[in-house]
Amino acid sequence: MSALEIRNLRKAFGGLQVISDLDLKVPSGQRHAVIGPNGAGKTTLFNIITGWQPPTSGEILIQGVPAKQGRPDLVTRGGLSRSFQKNMLLESVTVLENLRVACQAFDASRRSIFQSCRSFTDVVRKARLAAEQMHLDTVLHRKVNELSYGQKRQLEVAIALCAEPKILLMDEPAAGTSPDERTSLIKLINGLSPELTILLVEHDMDVVFAICDIITVLSYGRVLATGTRDQIQSNPQVIQAYLGQRHA
Amino acid sequence: MSADVMLTSERRAGAMKPLPLPASRRAYAALLVTIGFGLCALPSFVSGYVMTLAVEVMIAGIFASGINLLTGYTGLVSLGQAMFLGFGGYGIAIGTALLGWPLWISAPVTLVVVAAIAAPIGAICTRTRGVEFLLITLAFSQMFYGAAIKLRWTNGSDGMTGIPRPDLSLLGMSADNPTVFYYYVLVVAVLSLLMLWRIVTSPFGSVLVGIRENERRMMSMGYAVANYKVGSFALAAVICAVAGILQSQYTYFVNPDAMSWQMSGEGVLMVIIGGANVILGPFVGAAVFVVVKQALSMITEEYNLFFGIFFMLVVAFFRGGVLGSISALIGKRQ
Numbered sequence: 217m218s219a220l221e222i223r224n225l226r227k228a229f230g231g232l233q234v235i236s237d238l239d240l241k242v243p244s245g246q247r248h249a250v251i252g253p254n255g256a257g258k259t260t261l262f263n264i265i266t267g268w269q270p271p272t273s274g275e276i277l278i279q280g281v282p283a284k285q286g287r288p289d290l291v292t293r294g295g296l297s298r299s300f301q302k303n304m305l306l307e308s309v310t311v312l313e314n315l316r317v318a319c320q321a322f323d324a325s326r327r328s329i330f331q332s333c334r335s336f337t338d339v340v341r342k343a344r345l346a347a348e349q350m351h352l353d354t355v356l357h358r359k360v361n362e363l364s365y366g367q368k369r370q371l372e373v374a375i376a377l378c379a380e381p382k383i384l385l386m387d388e389p390a391a392g393t394s395p396d397e398r399t400s401l402i403k404l405i406n407g408l409s410p411e412l413t414i415l416l417v418e419h420d421m422d423v424v425f426a427i428c429d430i431i432t433v434l435s436y437g438r439v440l441a442t443g444t445r446d447q448i449q450s451n452p453q454v455i456q457a458y459l460g461q462r463h464a
Numbered sequence: 465m466s467a468d469v470m471l472t473s474e475r476r477a478g479a480m481k482p483l484p485l486p487a488s489r490r491a492y493a494a495l496l497v498t499i500g501f502g503l504c505a506l507p508s509f510v511s512g513y514v515m516t517l518a519v520e521v522m523i524a525g526i527f528a529s530g531i532n533l534l535t536g537y538t539g540l541v542s543l544g545q546a547m548f549l550g551f552g553g554y555g556i557a558i559g560t561a562l563l564g565w566p567l568w569i570s571a572p573v574t575l576v577v578v579a580a581i582a583a584p585i586g587a588i589c590t591r592t593r594g595v596e597f598l599l600i601t602l603a604f605s606q607m608f609y610g611a612a613i614k615l616r617w618t619n620g621s622d623g624m625t626g627i628p629r630p631d632l633s634l635l636g637m638s639a640d641n642p643t644v645f646y647y648y649v650l651v652v653a654v655l656s657l658l659m660l661w662r663i664v665t666s667p668f669g670s671v672l673v674g675i676r677e678n679e680r681r682m683m684s685m686g687y688a689v690a691n692y693k694v695g696s697f698a699l700a701a702v703i704c705a706v707a708g709i710l711q712s713q714y715t716y717f718v719n720p721d722a723m724s725w726q727m728s729g730e731g732v733l734m735v736i737i738g739g740a741n742v743i744l745g746p747f748v749g750a751a752v753f754v755v756v757k758q759a760l761s762m763i764t765e766e767y768n769l770f771f772g773i774f775f776m777l778v779v780a781f782f783r784g785g786v787l788g789s790i791s792a793l794i795g796k797r798q
Contacts, residue, residue, distance in 0.1 A: 266684070292686035304684065306677035317674050320667050321686040329668045329699075336667065379686055 217280050219244040219383050219413040220265070220296070225274030227260055227437070234260050235437040238274070242383070242413055242430075249416045249424045252434035253458050258417040259301055261434070262387050265415075266298050267291040279382060292321075297381035299372040301388045301417075305360045311371060312356040315343035318378035342378070350374035350404055366397030370404065383413040390423045402426045433458060491794065496744075503650055507643045515646050517758065521751045522653040523710045528734035528746030529660050530703030535732065536740030537664055538696040539676030540590065543728045544601030547608045548701040550723030551578045552708020554612065557624040557718050562617070567630055571709055578705040579698045586697025590690060593679075602725055612720035623719025627712045639713075649710055653747075656706055661743050663699060672696050673741070704731075737778050739785025748787050752778075 220242040227235040235257045242248045250258050263269040265276055267288040276283040284290040292298075306314050316333065319342040320326050334340065347353045350370045355363060360371065369389055376384055389405070390398045398420070405414070405427055418424050424431060431448045433440040435457045441448060448454055507515055531545045555577060559570025589600045613621045629639035630648060637644045663669050671692050674682045683689050712718040721727070730753065738749025756774055760767035782789040
């Protein structure tokens with residue numbers, strides 16, 4: 217059974233067909249990249265998978281179960297978590313609080329009204345561990361709006377990991393980061409559990425090649441090619457549509 | 465996937481260190497104790513007029529605290545919370561004066577009924593956000609305000625009288641005595657504050673703050689955001705209803721004006737003046753609001769004009785309200 221399976225997916229905004237007859241299978245544990253030029257439909261695909269936008273038609277199966285459309289919270293609870301292209305963080309609270317709230321979402325304490333957050337030490341412990349995992353333990357008590365951009369990108373991924381997902385969708389995690397931050401982020405992502413299935417959208421091909429085993433190329437909402445790094449790099453259609461000669 | 469995988473035992477030990485108590489928190493606790501002693505001793509030092517003002521401040525502070533839960537903590541700016549202030553007043557009036565129930569039954573029944581009414585209203589209102597939320601809460605409030613004016617069995621615009629204060633004869637006291645009533649309101653205010661403090665420091669409260677900060681992120685984390693917003697709306701309504709009960713006991717009277725949009729607007733002003741998402745902010749805002757308004761009204765009949773100028777100055781120079789600005793100043797110095 218695939219961790220994520222997309223069948224015959226279509227999405228249109230009025231007369232504009234953004235995704236057409238898209239099929240995609242991502243087996244468990246695979247690191248799979250979706251690349252393509254701007255407007256290829258990558259982020260729309262992510263938004264549909266995670267329940268933020270309804271598809272016009274088609275089916276999405278997360279671990280064999282149809283995804284709940286219009287309920288991103290239930291998609292996350294179904295084992296699929298995502299990081300966003302633009303940072304979506306709780307800016308005026310601390311890094312620890314961001315992670316604690318993220319960990320709390322899967323704890324029975326989340327509806328508790330008359331007990332202090334601090335009394336749920338397991339949740340705080342998980343949050344601290346998630347911070348350590350993404351090397352954010354030195355900035356635990358800093359407010360998010362005081363962090364560097366690279367640290368915010370790391371926090372994006374850390375929050376997504378707090379859901380202990382089976383599938384992680386990352387939308388341009390390295391966008392806007394410095395070369396050093398990018399190298400660090402690649403190392404962190406490659407250090408994640410090999411059982412975790414990753415679907416990555418990224419423009420930086422060095423990041424894609426450093427993380428992913430399989431690459432799907434989208435162009436105008438259609439799958440242009442799917443294959444390994446070597447297959448994609450030598451595909452003339454992909455070179456023409458997206459990669460150019462530098463990565464060929 | 466377990467986060468434990470990458471950790472060494474040393475790092476794990478470091479991760480479990482307790483959080484240090486910030487100096488600002490200790491200062492805040494000391495301030496609270498001082499204010500507490502001051503309020504307990506107040507009737508011994510001040511005139512009846514000042515005590516009356518203090519009662520008004522405390523009732524307004526509870527009302528504004530309810531608004532703060534919704535506006536400051538959840539990020540939902542409402543112009544309709546006065547309807548719940550009115551529900552509290554009318555609830556206790558109907559229970560005691562109309563149905564003849566004792567106060568100790570009428571009060572909890574009123575609060576349960578308010579929560580039961582607020583939940584479906586909240587479910588409708590929280591489907592909107594921003595200006596739409598503000599307008600739909602205003603619309604609901606005006607709808608009930610209009611109904612209260614027309615309803616004959618609650619005496620329409622004349623309102624209802626004969627609302628009793630608590631029977632404290634067992635303690636050898638009468639709540640009709642201004643000093644006793646002051647302490648009664650003080651106890652209810654402290655209990656309301658403690659309840660609110662517990663709510664905002666709870667996991668539920670942290671979700672509300674998350675919703676205020678970034679609703680999409682909270683949904684993406686796995687929270688059913690709509691349910692939390694309705695919960696916040698209902699809890700805020702109950703707190704406003706507590707203020708409504710006290711207000712009607714204070715004046716022995718309730719009329720539709722308690723539900724007017726001006727009342728809701730004043731509550732929002734108190735939150736802004738005192739500091740949104742600061743637990744004591746609404747009380748400070750209520751104190752500033754009541755005292756400044758009283759002082760200006762003694763000087764000129766056009767006090768609303770000067771109060772408007774005062775409000776603009778607060779917004780311009782005390783971003784985050786009085787308490788919010790003080791907290792920010794302490795934070796910078798540290």
